[in-house]
Amino acid sequence: MKVFIITLFPEVIQTYLNTSIMKKAQEKGVIFFSIIPLRDFGIGKHRQVDDYPYGGGPGMLLRPEPVFEAVDSILKTGENPHKIFLSPQGKRFKQDDAKNLSKKDSLLFFCGHYEGFDERIRISLADEEISIGDYVLTGGELPVLVIIDAVARMVEGVLPKESIESESFYDYLLEYPQYTRPAEYRGMKVPELLLSGNHREIEKWRKQKAVERTIERSAIL
Numbered sequence: 001m002k003v004f005i006i007t008l009f010p011e012v013i014q015t016y017l018n019t020s021i022m023k024k025a026q027e028k029g030v031i032f033f034s035i036i037p038l039r040d041f042g043i044g045k046h047r048q049v050d051d052y053p054y055g056g057g058p059g060m061l062l063r064p065e066p067v068f069e070a071v072d073s074i075l076k077t078g079e080n081p082h083k084i085f086l087s088p089q090g091k092r093f094k095q096d097d098a099k100n101l102s103k104k105d106s107l108l109f110f111c112g113h114y115e116g117f118d119e120r121i122r123i124s125l126a127d128e129e130i131s132i133g134d135y136v137l138t139g140g141e142l143p144v145l146v147i148i149d150a151v152a153r154m155v156e157g158v159l160p161k162e163s164i165e166s167e168s169f170y171d172y173l174l175e176y177p178q179y180t181r182p183a184e185y186r187g188m189k190v191p192e193l194l195l196s197g198n199h200r201e202i203e204k205w206r207k208q209k210a211v212e213r214t215i216e217r218s219a220i221l
């Protein structure tokens with residue numbers, strides 16, 4: 001999978017993508033990330049990317065020209081990625097979206113900043129707009145990392161299949177409780193059954209706990 005990210009703050013994105021599972025996914029050749037600094041397409045000597053909103057109002061908006069040109073620079077290479085624009089006004093991101101996006105060959109993310117972006121950018125360029133929740137962040141850099149991380153985990157070859165399938169939301173259930181060593185800590189004991197080596201019974205217990213936890217927390221129901 002190829003993932004293009006247009007951002008004003010490449011260093012923020014780069015640091016995360018060079019860490020842990022994202023780094024390994026690149027080393028395995030499963031995912032290829034390309035970070036495109038929006039400033040490279042800025043206007044004039046100062047590489048301006050933003051301007052005042054017509055009609056007045058607070059803050060600055062991202063201008064259309066740098067964004068259109070940044071997107072054109074990708075299209076010119078023959079790539080035709082699915083274009084996702086980060087916005088608090090977008091569709092709320094869920095695990096199913098991560099699953100669906102993980103099946104695409106190529107994705108392009110555009111991170112907004114300041115007061116957001118000129119409406120013409122949204123109308124002409126976005127295949128979809130995604131929000132990571134009903135709150136407003138300063139920019140699209142944290143949201144894009146949240147989405148990329150969730151998507152990358154679902155791309156074949158990034159993680160072992162079993163570890164994805166047992167996790168919360170995969171089958172619409174939350175994950176069962178998990179324990180590691182020591183078997184007893186400050187008087188709190190690991191359930192006896194998990195130490196028994198009886199894998200059939202352990203599997204049954206995990207399924208039951210996953211259902212109980214899901215109902216208890218009403219995460220899906």
Ligand SMILES: C[S@@+](CC[C@H](N)C(=O)[O-])C[C@H]1O[C@@H](n2cnc3c(N)ncnc32)[C@H](O)[C@@H]1O
Nearest residue numbers: 086087088112115116131132136137139140143
């Ligand atoms: C300060 S926000 C702009 C908010 C915009 N003025 C509004 O009220 O809808 C700047 C940028 O951060 C990103 N952003 C902020 N909150 C977000 C969220 N919940 N989900 C996705 N992106 C978000 C978007 O890219 C947005 O263009």
